[in-house]
Amino acid sequence: MRLGIIGCGLIGRKRAAAAHELGHEVVAVADVARNRAKSLAAEFGAEAAPDWQEIARRPDLDAVAIATPHDGLSTIAIFCLDHGRHVLLEKPSARNHSEAMAVAEAAKRNARLAKVGFNHRFHPAIAKARRLTAGGALGPLYYIRGRYGHGGRIGYEQEWRCDRATSGGGELIDQGSHLIDLARWFLGELALDYAALPTFFWNTEVEDNCFLALRSSSGAMAWLHASWTEWKNTFSFEIAGQDGKLTIDGLGGSYGTERLTFHKMLPKLGPPETTIWEYPFPDTSWEAELQSFAVALDGNSAEIADIDDACAVFEIIGAAYRRSKQ
Numbered sequence: 001m002r003l004g005i006i007g008c009g010l011i012g013r014k015r016a017a018a019a020h021e022l023g024h025e026v027v028a029v030a031d032v033a034r035n036r037a038k039s040l041a042a043e044f045g046a047e048a049a050p051d052w053q054e055i056a057r058r059p060d061l062d063a064v065a066i067a068t069p070h071d072g073l074s075t076i077a078i079f080c081l082d083h084g085r086h087v088l089l090e091k092p093s094a095r096n097h098s099e100a101m102a103v104a105e106a107a108k109r110n111a112r113l114a115k116v117g118f119n120h121r122f123h124p125a126i127a128k129a130r131r132l133t134a135g136g137a138l139g140p141l142y143y144i145r146g147r148y149g150h151g152g153r154i155g156y157e158q159e160w161r162c163d164r165a166t167s168g169g170g171e172l173i174d175q176g177s178h179l180i181d182l183a184r185w186f187l188g189e190l191a192l193d194y195a196a197l198p199t200f201f202w203n204t205e206v207e208d209n210c211f212l213a214l215r216s217s218s219g220a221m222a223w224l225h226a227s228w229t230e231w232k233n234t235f236s237f238e239i240a241g242q243d244g245k246l247t248i249d250g251l252g253g254s255y256g257t258e259r260l261t262f263h264k265m266l267p268k269l270g271p272p273e274t275t276i277w278e279y280p281f282p283d284t285s286w287e288a289e290l291q292s293f294a295v296a297l298d299g300n301s302a303e304i305a306d307i308d309d310a311c312a313v314f315e316i317i318g319a320a321y322r323r324s325k326q
Contacts, residue, residue: 001294004055004085005029006076007067008040011090011117015065016044018286024294030055056080063088063113063297070173071166074099077114081106086113088293092177093307095168097314104307114307115293118181121303122288124279125248125260126182129239130303132262133186138241141187144222145238146179149230150254152202156228162204170206172197172317176226179237180313181305183214183222186239189312190214190222195320201229212320244272252283 001024005012008031016026030049031037041048049055055064056079063086066076074094077087081103093116094100107114120126133141149171160166161174184190194213202208208228215221227234233255237248244264250256258279263272289304296302 001025001297002027002060002062004049004058004061004064005040005046005067006052006055006064006080007031007072007090008033008036009067011067012065013040014286015067015088015290016040016046018290020044021287022291022294024290027061028055028058052076053079056083056085059084061085063293066090067117069160069166070095070168074103077103078106081110081112081114084110084112086115086297088115088117088290089307089310090117091119091181091305091310092116092168092173092313092317093310094314095173097311097318100307100311100314104311107307113296115296116305116307116310117289118178118305118309119285119289120178120182120251121185121305122285122292123248123251123258124281124284125250125258125277126237127288127303128260128277129237129246129248130185132246133239133241137244137262137264138239138246139243141220141239141241143220143240144183144186144224145236145240146183146222146224147227147230147234147236148175148179149225149227150175150233151231152208152228157202157204162202162206164205167206169317169321170197170199170204170210171208171226171228172210172212172320174226174228176210176212176224177313177317179224179226180212180214180316181309182237183224184309184312187214187216187220187222188218190216190316192316192319192323193221195323197320197324207324210320212316214316252279252281 030052037048197207292302292304
């Protein structure tokens with residue numbers, strides 16, 4: 001795969017490193033900060049383009065990875081799609097549902113793929129939990145409990161994620177979108193039952209916490225909490241069913257060792273049979289997601305999130321923002 005990258009910050013660098021690791025070629029990169037583009041280009045043997053439009057117009061690219069702040073995602077994606085490029089958008093793909101829908105329409109209009117980087121699907125503990133639930137290990141699923149959060153840093157309230165015009169919202173769009181995507185991935189389509197979006201600590205115009213209750217048509221529930229006031233970085237995702245429960249804790253690094261615990265209920269009930277898998281390795285989700293993107297470009301079924309998934313996530317996000325204003 002010959003890849004262009006627009007946005008050469010932390011996520012753009014992760015995309016380039018994943019492509020290099022997998023043997024794909026990073027052909028050209030662009031960033032509003034020219035020096036940042038030159039640095040990434042030099043590191044991976046790519047060309048630093050003068051602007052992102054040139055990346056979109058290049059006929060020698062198979063796809064473009066877009067890793068800009070949220071206010072640029074949909075505009076750049078639509079331009080790339082209209083110029084015949086497949087795109088891999090950083091989550092959440094836009095600032096709101098209407099922008100995400102515009103990307104979906106451009107992908108359909110140009111018969112091109114628009115995939116979205118909900119990379120948590122590709123963490124090994126989460127991917128294994130998906131395989132176990134799909135194989136019926138838990139029986140019918142009852143509910144999900146998800147918690148995800150960090151504590152920010154000095155000056156966090158001045159960063160772009162806290163500017164509604166740039167980001168589209170606060171922690172609900174930031175880490176909350178990951179939790180919503182994962183809940184949908186395991187439970188299917190979900191609708192909002194309850195939302196609270198308080199701002200406890202950070203002096204911002206956007207929420208620093210979100211609490212959501214979601215329900216599927218079958219009655220399965222998801223209770224989700226994402227937080228910018230989780231002073232010890234936390235990730236916990238529980239999936240409960242008739243025959244047992246899976247718990248994913250940690251994502252590596254500051255979130256702690258990634259661990260999957262399977263509590264399998266026995267016919268006599270009582271204490272379950274417990275199996276634990278640990279993944280004390282570097283984060284391989286970026287490589288796994290990019291490989292899934294390449295599989296999708298070859299016309300095969302893949303686990304990577306689609307722009308339609310992002311639109312569904314934004315339907316829930318939009319409903320939560322409307323509910324919070326009532």
